[in-house]
Amino acid sequence: MxxxxxxxxxxxxxxxxxxxxxxxxxxxxxxxxxxxxxxxxxxxxxxxxxxxxxxxxxxxxxxxxxxxxxxxxxxxxxxxxxxxxxxxxxxxxxxxxxxxxxxxxxxxxxxxxxxxxxxxxxxxxxxxxxxxxxxxxxxxxxxxxxxxxxxxxxxxxxxxxxxxxxxxxxxxxxxxxxxxxxxxxxxxxxxxxxxxxxxxxxxxxxxxxxxxxxxxxxxxxxxxxxxxxxxxxxxxxxxxxxxxxxxxxxxxxxxxxxxxxxxxxxxxxxxxxxxxxxxxxxxxxxxxxxxxxxxxxxxxxxxxxxAAEQEWNKLFEKYGSEHKELHADLARRLTRDLPEGWQNKLPTYKPSDPAIASRKLSESVLEAIYDTVPELLSGSADLTGSNNTRWKKAIDFQPPSLGIGDWSGRYLRYGVREHAMAAIMNGLSAYGTIIPAGGTFLNFVSYAAGAVRLSSLSHQRVIYVATHDSIGLGEDGPTHQPIETLAHFRALPNMMVWRPADGNETSAAYYMALTSKQTPSILALTRQNLPQLEGSTIEKAIKGGYVALENKDAAVTLVSTGSEVSICLEAVKTLKEKNVAARVVSLPCVEVFDAQDKEYKLSVIPDGIPAMSVEVMSTLGWEKYSHEQFGLNRFGASGPYKKVYEKFEFTPEGIAKRALATVDFYKDVKPLRSPLNRAFQQLI
Amino acid sequence: MxxxxxxxxxxxxxxxxxxxxxxxxxxxxxxxxxxxxxxxxxxxxxxxxxxxxxxxxxxxxxxxxxxxxxxxxxxxxxxxxxxxxxxxxxxxxxxxxxxxxxxxxxxxxxxxxxxxxxxxxxxxxxxxxxxxxxxxxxxxxxxxxxxxxxxxxxxxxxxxxxxxxxxxxxxxxxxxxxxxxxxxxxxxxxxxxxxxxxxxxxxxxxxxxxxxxxxxxxxxxxxxxxxxxxxxxxxxxxxxxxxxxxxxxxxxxxxxxxxxxxxxxxxxxxxxxxxxxxxxxxxxxxxxxxxxxxxxxxxxxxxxxxAAEQEWNKLFEKYGSEHKELHADLARRLTRDLPEGWQNKLPTYKPSDPAIASRKLSESVLEAIYDTVPELLSGSADLTGSNNTRWKKAIDFQPPSLGIGDWSGRYLRYGVREHAMAAIMNGLSAYGTIIPAGGTFLNFVSYAAGAVRLSSLSHQRVIYVATHDSIGLGEDGPTHQPIETLAHFRALPNMMVWRPADGNETSAAYYMALTSKQTPSILALTRQNLPQLEGSTIEKAIKGGYVALENKDAAVTLVSTGSEVSICLEAVKTLKEKNVAARVVSLPCVEVFDAQDKEYKLSVIPDGIPAMSVEVMSTLGWEKYSHEQFGLNRFGASGPYKKVYEKFEFTPEGIAKRALATVDFYKDVKPLRSPLNRAFQQLI
Structure with a gap:
């Protein structure tokens, strides 16, 4: 026996x-x-x-x-x-x-x-x-x-x-x-x-x-x-x-x-x-x-x-003498620090650069950094061409016997399995040598909600590349257009929800996602092209929110994210024609913005003038950052995206009209405090 | 050929x-x-x-x-x-x-x-x-x-x-x-x-x-x-x-x-x-x-x-002569109307009735109405004893050959399959002769998010019986305690999220869930006992929100839901000791409350005094109904539920302290408008 x-x-x-x-x-x-x-x-x-x-x-x-x-x-x-x-x-x-x-x-x-x-x-x-x-x-x-x-x-x-x-x-x-x-x-x-x-x-x-x-x-x-x-x-x-x-x-x-x-x-x-x-x-x-x-x-x-670990440590030390770079790489990965200077690879953009969809901007980030950040392992739940999650030279992670990749491959074909993808990513992150990024449509991150919640609770550094982030996806229609999704994940503790407005903000989102060792991220990215903003930089955007267009005479602050920021900037011109000055705040990540000091936050969304949020989905939660909210508290519509935006009035005119109503409504309120001024602190 | x-x-x-x-x-x-x-x-x-x-x-x-x-x-x-x-x-x-x-x-x-x-x-x-x-x-x-x-x-x-x-x-x-x-x-x-x-x-x-x-x-x-x-x-x-x-x-x-x-x-x-x-x-x-x-x-x-339908219509007519009651039942079900007077079966409660968990109150509703509402088909994703979804005399829907039920059974054992349960419920509802109710923990409704969304989009009358609705579930801990869940589903268009505070509100939730032919419902129900409130009735609660405790001298309105309403009522006593008068609003369903006329809504959350919301989960969205928010924007804790409530200060003292801060903070604001007063209407 x-x-x-x-x-x-x-x-x-x-x-x-x-x-x-x-x-x-x-x-x-x-x-x-x-x-x-x-x-x-x-x-x-x-x-x-x-x-x-x-x-x-x-x-x-x-x-x-x-x-x-x-x-x-x-x-x-x-x-x-x-x-x-x-x-x-x-x-x-x-x-x-x-x-x-x-x-x-x-x-x-x-x-x-x-x-x-x-x-x-x-x-x-x-x-x-x-x-x-x-x-x-x-x-x-x-x-x-x-x-x-x-x-x-x-x-x-x-x-x-x-x-x-x-x-x-x-x-x-x-x-x-x-x-x-x-x-x-x-x-x-x-x-x-x-x-x-x-x-x-x-x-x-x-x-x-x-x-x-x-x-x-x-x-x-x-x-x-x-x-x-x-x-x-x-x-x-x-x-x-x-x-x-x-x-x-x-x-x-x-x-x-x-x-x-x-x-x-x-x-x-x-x-x-x-x-x-x-x-x-x-x-x-x-x-x-x-x-x-x-x-x-x-x-x-x-x-x-x-004793086995002792033996291993000896072996690893010896390995260092023969395979110096690999030894250094593995040792570094285990600290969860990124390679020094990696962030210099992040793309930056000028306003004169062409309009590009943020899903493509995300792809450019991956192309720019994959070689420098070897622990990055990308993938998609069968939407590779739509999520733009694969760098050109990527090799698939596959059993070599299939002849379509190998075990060292850094691209995972998850199949149409969003929930397992998210949980597998949690396991990849937990192993300690990998940072997983996985793509699907933002709407189908909801299929993975059970696992996404555990990314947050268990402090896993995983990156959800969530493209087709709004009614801006157009023809696929309401079954695919997120309305409630950002509110859902913004309400989830220890989750960064990023909705970048342009190239610099997309780079900033990756910077924060990759350097936050204990926090997962959802990057909500557009299908449609976005212009490069005048006022954006990586440095500003990594604060989660910043003033994209300042105006000291402004009667209203427009607070917006992603694809709507550039429409707000257009709305400022419409408002100017009506003799109302406006300023624009881009707030790509409310969780990161929340973590800034109060003085900074109040410089972004100040006392004295009303703020109106603009985002093409549920307004739920935007009351925290604005006095009034322009959003979409109904399901979307199937059609070419510009027509869909027009249907719901997410146009410079539609925004301006509501901004004027906002200015009028708050003109008699004294003192008019920033919504960021609160009576007491939340438990954290 | x-x-x-x-x-x-x-x-x-x-x-x-x-x-x-x-x-x-x-x-x-x-x-x-x-x-x-x-x-x-x-x-x-x-x-x-x-x-x-x-x-x-x-x-x-x-x-x-x-x-x-x-x-x-x-x-x-x-x-x-x-x-x-x-x-x-x-x-x-x-x-x-x-x-x-x-x-x-x-x-x-x-x-x-x-x-x-x-x-x-x-x-x-x-x-x-x-x-x-x-x-x-x-x-x-x-x-x-x-x-x-x-x-x-x-x-x-x-x-x-x-x-x-x-x-x-x-x-x-x-x-x-x-x-x-x-x-x-x-x-x-x-x-x-x-x-x-x-x-x-x-x-x-x-x-x-x-x-x-x-x-x-x-x-x-x-x-x-x-x-x-x-x-x-x-x-x-x-x-x-x-x-x-x-x-x-x-x-x-x-x-x-x-x-x-x-x-x-x-x-x-x-x-x-x-x-x-x-x-x-x-x-x-x-x-x-x-x-x-x-x-x-x-x-x-x-x-x-x-022609086949014509034949069928003749057969159905003939059926009516032989099986009058069944004929009438099927004909009625196809109109989606409920049997006349069914609502008289809904349980009502007096303040002197014992404290009961709302999951048990839900069970009492099912016991009271199952015989009168034959199209109701209940079930659970393997949490029958915890969700209390099964009336005592229920027969399981099972293949007769298994010997544990039959095809006429009205209780479905979905297994641990939340996502399929929700989608199966959508199919049951779409058939036209059934109203499905299905149970799981509120936290695991998130596993079903993809299908729940389609309940809303496709106007299915389905009822999610979502028990163990908060940190109040206690020992199971953060993996099971919803934080973001209500915000998620409140942001979903065409979804009623109910969080009843007592027996009358639970009956009201079922009344609305069963009579809203085009809208699904989530009933968020407690594991722990809740006292029967002084001011609650079905009639008040079916408005989605009402004044549970009025006080014309109030300096603050406490707006709350579910298990926290009774703690707010206790907090009023604590505040009175500090010479601050407070009133309490119970808001079991914000979507239904939103649909009331403005005059009524302003009578519930009036101008002139600040409102503070109290709910033991994410505060996201509560800014819409309150000036200040007391909630839990972090994960919960594993322990006996009263200890967990104490840890996070959801006690009369914890509420009173924050209410005082709220009163103080808003004392200089003129005019102090109800948060329900908005500059413009939302698109719906």
């Missing part, structure tokens, strides 16, 4: 820690930890290489708990292995300001790779982590220097398996032949509504086979440790396909309610806990018990991981 | 109409119509029963073009069959205010069942339409009266096949054994990025087999009309499984660029058009040509459909 009493004890320790923590919190999910403790024990001790003292070591094996509600499983493991997660942290499970929140959060807890819980996300993140490994290995590994060879493992349950995002990601992983990815499917037949028979009767393994995965089934996930080990070992041998192991387990193993929905999302009852602990040979009167031999076993494995 | 020259002529007429319309518009997608014209011709003429003069006939066969960018295919068919869509309408393809927009819109064009274009949506809508048929048949069909026996057909392409929403819907349809659903997969090997080899190499039919579908492959979709017909006929014979037919076609058939991405999304060039027309025997100098024999053939089929 490979496994002995200590292994059983360790498995039951994980189970009882999950039982105790959920009971103490009076909240949480004991069922999955109790059911998956055996596979977790085998996987972590026999296969995973990691150093708890340095959770950031780049070549560690990655583990993602996609069924994140079972996080007490992972928290227990992290504690047992000696990560900076104490027994007290387990006792504070699901308490305010603890590092053991209700679902795993990458940014807050050492050893948590990605933020999971929203179902399907972790699975797709794992695909991203595996792509990142494959790509990073292709770039940096050299004969005698297999620097990057980690595997990515993920656990997922029926909930994840039902989510479309996981289907998209699984299809992608199969296409990409990611042999470094091993997924373990917790086939416990239970979801929140009870037996999976009520909604989920498909043949999961057959589906994965259809995607091109290697599949196995371990019948007894509760006690067949050898079988589990053999299946994982076999999966590691398969080099040209991702692997899935269907593991049939008993949710809540040991509980009186084992195998039922009763153990999924509620702590066990006292009497049940008593009988479980007695069955497992634990003292029912004690809680949070970890036998010393379990610590010993786990710390031994942790020490092996620390 | 079953097919002759006229069939070929008809097929080429469809192709040339698509060529001419996209050329005329200088925009659009000729490739799919040219490739799918043969299957469309066979399907519409040999299988579909419909009456172009009455596109609303309930037992018509349903057709959904999920690859909606190919809409010229459908528009051409609608024209040829004699729907109210003229040749001029085809000439105005993709022009402002035409009924032939860039993607099919159900609300605007006769014969379009659902709004498609955003990929994967139509496929999932079709699943909803098929469920609706199955359910409606089970409720109304009686021996000798097979009133409801239509089929649902959908075309989908590689793009739809890649989208997770379609995967979710296909898995659902397989589970539900929807034998009335036939999907035709346009296997043309082309997506926007070129050959599907670059991103999509899975075995699609094997995947559908894994879902439990019947699968077939027709190799020559370009010319094997008999083979197409045989496959569809075979699919109709399969009664216990949905069917998919993989049809290998040549995109842009006939073009010089056929079989390439070049014909996907751009009009053909002039010289190409010339050669195509010559090849097809059409005069290259003429455009929008329809040979009379094609009209004749199609009008003949239309006449058969009209």
């Amino acid at each position: 490979t496994y002995d009493k200590t292994d059983e004890l360790a498995i039951n320790t994980i189970r009882t820690l999950a039982i105790d923590a959920t009971f103490e919190a009076n909240s949480g999910h004991p069922g999955a930890p109790m059911g998956m403790a055996p596979v977790a024990h085998v996987l972590f001790n026999k296969f995973l290489t990691f150093n708890p003292k340095n959770p950031d070591w780049v070549n560690r094996d990655r583990f993602v708990l996609s069924n994140g509600h079972g996080c007490m499983l992972h928290y227990a493991l992290l504690h047992l292995f000696g990560y900076a997660l104490s027994i007290d942290d387990l006792k504070h499970f699901r308490q305010v300001d603890s590092i053991t929140p209700g679902h795993p959060e990458a940014h807050d807890t050492p050893g948590i790779e990605v933020t999971t819980g929203p179902l399907g996300q972790g699975f797709a993140n794992a695909v991203g982590l595996a792509i990142a490994q494959q790509h990073t290995a292709a770039v940096f590994n050299k004969p005698g220097y297999e620097l990057i060879n980690n595997h990515t493992f993920t656990f997922f349950g029926d909930g994840c398996a039902m989510e479309g995002i996981a289907s998209e990601a699984a299809s992608t992983a199969g296409h990409l032949q990611l042999g470094n990815l091993i997924a373990i499917y917790d086939d416990n037949h239970i979801s929140i509504d009870g037996d999976t028979k009520c909604a989920f009767t498909e043949d999961v393994l057959k589906r994965f086979e259809a995607y091109g995965w290697h599949t196995q089934h371990v019948q007894d996930g509760d006690s067949d440790l050898e079988g589990i080990e053999a299946a994982i070992a076999k999966a590691k041998e398969v080099k040209d396909k991702p692997s899935v192991i269907k593991l049939t387990t008993t949710i809540g193993f040991g509980s009186k309610l084992q195998g039922t929905g009763g153990v999924h999302g509620n702590p066990l009852k006292s009497d049940d806990i008593k009988q479980v602990k007695e069955k497992f040979g634990f003292d029912p009167e004690k809680t949070f018990v970890v036998p010393q031999e379990v610590y010993d076993q786990y710390h031994k494995h942790a020490a092996d991981g620390a | 079953t097919y002759d020259k006229t069939d070929e002529l008809a097929i080429n007429t469809i192709r040339t109409l698509a060529i001419d319309a996209t050329f005329e518009a200088n925009s659009g997608h000729p490739g799919a119509p040219m490739g799918m014209a043969p299957v469309a011709h066979v399907l519409f003429n040999k299988f579909l029963t419909f009456n172009p003069k009455n596109p609303d006939w309930v037992n018509r066969d349903r057709f959904v073009l999920s690859n909606g960018h190919g809409c010229m295919l459908h528009y051409a068919l609608l024209h040829l069959f004699g729907y109210a869509l003229s040749i001029d309408d085809l000439k105005h393809f993709r022009q402002v205010d035409s009924i032939t927009p860039g993607h099919p819109e159900a609300h605007d064009t006769p014969g379009i069942e659902v709004t498609t274009g955003p990929l994967g949506q139509g496929f999932a809508n079709a699943v909803g339409l098929a469920i609706a048929q199955q359910h409606t048949a089970a409720v109304f069909n009686k021996p000798g009266y097979e009133l409801i026996n239509n089929h649902t057909f959908t075309f989908f392409g590689d793009g739809c096949a890649m989208e997770g929403i379609a995967s979710e819907a296909a898995s659902t349809a397989g589970h539900l054994q929807l034998g009335n659903l036939i999907a035709i997969y346009d296997d043309n090997h082309i997506s926007i990025d070129g050959d599907t080899k670059c991103a999509f190499t899975e075995d699609v039919l094997k995947r559908f087999e894994a879902y439990g579908w019947h699968t077939q492959h027709v190799q020559d979709g370009d010319s094997d009309l008999e083979g197409i017909e045989a496959a569809i006929a075979k699919a109709k014979e399969v009664k216990d499984k949905p069917s998919v037919i993989k049809l290998t076609t040549t995109i842009g058939f006939g073009s010089k660029l056929q079989g390439t991405g070049g014909v996907h999304g751009n009009p053909l060039k002039s010289d190409d058009i010339k050669q195509v027309k010559e090849k097809f025997g059409f005069d290259p100098e003429k455009t929008f040509v329809v040979p009379q024999e094609v009209y004749d053939q199609y009008h003949k089929h239309a006449a058969d459909g009209a």
Whole structure:
């Protein structure tokens, strides 16, 4: 027998820690930890290489708990292995300001790779982590220097398996032949509504086979440790396909309610806990018990991981002597700093330069910087020619056997899979050596909303290249024209939403997106051409907002973004004919503008005169930056874009008319404060 | 031969109409119509029963073009069959205010069942339409009266096949054994990025087999009309499984660029058009040509459909004599009116009634009305016990063979498939005999954003029961706590977002959701208990906003929603201790409030005193209803909900402190106008 009493004890320790923590919190999910403790024990001790003292070591094996509600499983493991997660942290499970929140959060807890819980996300993140490994290995590994060879493992349950995002990601992983990815499917037949028979009767393994995965089934996930080990070992041998192991387990193993929905999302009852602990040979009167031999076993494995990292560090140092530039590149990437002086490559524009669509301006940025910023990995959800996300010399990231790219390729064909794209990008970013940029139409970033939210929550530096940003896309019509989308993502904390008005602003958007290590960005870009503005520079635009046209006699400030800024500048001329002076503010990124000091902000949107916002979509939120709002609180229209703009009066005349009404309306208000003047500070 | 020259002529007429319309518009997608014209011709003429003069006939066969960018295919068919869509309408393809927009819109064009274009949506809508048929048949069909026996057909392409929403819907349809659903997969090997080899190499039919579908492959979709017909006929014979037919076609058939991405999304060039027309025997100098024999053939089929409807009408009349109540019920449902007096069943509450979570209050509404409103079909995305969406006596909608429900069941187990749920609900609503309600956590309505948007755009009466609506859900933590979600959906046109504060407001939300025939609703409901308010009634709440606590001496108005209204009422007491009088407004639905007359609105949020909003999520948009905003522009925290509320100061003291700052800040402003007073009207 490979496994002995200590292994059983360790498995039951994980189970009882999950039982105790959920009971103490009076909240949480004991069922999955109790059911998956055996596979977790085998996987972590026999296969995973990691150093708890340095959770950031780049070549560690990655583990993602996609069924994140079972996080007490992972928290227990992290504690047992000696990560900076104490027994007290387990006792504070699901308490305010603890590092053991209700679902795993990458940014807050050492050893948590990605933020999971929203179902399907972790699975797709794992695909991203595996792509990142494959790509990073292709770039940096050299004969005698297999620097990057980690595997990515993920656990997922029926909930994840039902989510479309996981289907998209699984299809992608199969296409990409990611042999470094091993997924373990917790086939416990239970979801929140009870037996999976009520909604989920498909043949999961057959589906994965259809995607091109290697599949196995371990019948007894509760006690067949050898079988589990053999299946994982076999999966590691398969080099040209991702692997899935269907593991049939008993949710809540040991509980009186084992195998039922009763153990999924509620702590066990006292009497049940008593009988479980007695069955497992634990003292029912004690809680949070970890036998010393379990610590010993786990710390031994942790020490092996620390030693492996030491070996790796030596290898990396030696690598530096032979491959100096690559060594420097990888070392730099791990700091998340960009190459020195990279920003000098950003294109700049003069007013005399031709009008260009901002999606094309974005392409020019990528063309200008891709060589200097090697960690940039672009891609698109099957809209490459429309999103302009691909530099001319780009090579696709593809399995070499397909003959259309290779593993070192820096362009990812995500397919029409927006949600998986976003989650894969989160995984790419989390790996630590890549900055992903991914394109789709702005309207279809909404398909990815679940993952975009986690980009923000988990502080991933990812860039959403969101073209066709408004009714300005024209003929495709209301099904494709965003109205609510910018309001949605402006309301999302820790997200920069950029809507540049010209070339300099587009460069500024990339500057901020690439240098903000903890914040994702959405770049909302036009299909239609935009003139280069008189007053724009990168330096001004990186403040998020600036005065594009000043006039000290102005009776009104026009505050605008993107394609409407140049129309506002035209409107100023119309207003002048009516003897009203106006000034124009370009506000390409409200989140960055918000972060400027108050004095600057008040110089942009000052007291004393009214401000009117102009943006061809929902006005929601513009009240924060203007007294009056001109926007579109209805769906758009299908037609040539200039006709659509005319229909909704987004013309110099339409703007001027409303600006005059604004001036008139506020003429009697004293004092007329800038909307930026507030009675109190918001919580941040 | 079953097919002759006229069939070929008809097929080429469809192709040339698509060529001419996209050329005329200088925009659009000729490739799919040219490739799918043969299957469309066979399907519409040999299988579909419909009456172009009455596109609303309930037992018509349903057709959904999920690859909606190919809409010229459908528009051409609608024209040829004699729907109210003229040749001029085809000439105005993709022009402002035409009924032939860039993607099919159900609300605007006769014969379009659902709004498609955003990929994967139509496929999932079709699943909803098929469920609706199955359910409606089970409720109304009686021996000798097979009133409801239509089929649902959908075309989908590689793009739809890649989208997770379609995967979710296909898995659902397989589970539900929807034998009335036939999907035709346009296997043309082309997506926007070129050959599907670059991103999509899975075995699609094997995947559908894994879902439990019947699968077939027709190799020559370009010319094997008999083979197409045989496959569809075979699919109709399969009664216990949905069917998919993989049809290998040549995109842009006939073009010089056929079989390439070049014909996907751009009009053909002039010289190409010339050669195509010559090849097809059409005069290259003429455009929008329809040979009379094609009209004749199609009008003949239309006449058969009209006759079929006549027969059906007779049958339905006869049914009325034998099954009076059912007849009346179906007739009424088709008007979309609710049963007379149904609203008297809505629960009402007194302040002395106990505090109850609004998710439970929602359950009480469902319990109270389900018997009276038989078209209500509830369900949940695997959160039944948390969403409280199931009345006690509910029967599941399930295939009888599973032994856990039947086709007449009114409770749908959607599985963990939020996006498909929403799109299925759109299909259920579009069928015309059902009002769907579907539950998930508010945070995961975002997973469904793509379909929710189309609920609004296509005017579907669907109800999203969105529980666990804030940080008030507590321990599950930031991954599950909405911050941006209400702002997102408030910015969506034609969507009612309700956040009721107590029992009467919850009843009001259902009243409006059920009686608004053209508008979907999201009901944001709490996990935690809420007291019954002193000042609430259904009558007040159905105005969207009302004064919950009046005080003519008030120095400040507190404007709030949901769980924060009662805390504001407590804050009034705290303020009184500081000698500041305050009034409280409950604003459960801003969209409905917006629709009230100005006088009423100004009586609720008046001039003269400042208003401060209080809601535990993003403040974005609250500037429209208040001078100052107290909210949460950051992610939440995992912990017991009262602790979380305290952490962020959503307490009477925290509110009072900010209200005092607000009073102080505005004391010198004259005139102090209500934020509802605006300089100009918004476009609607």
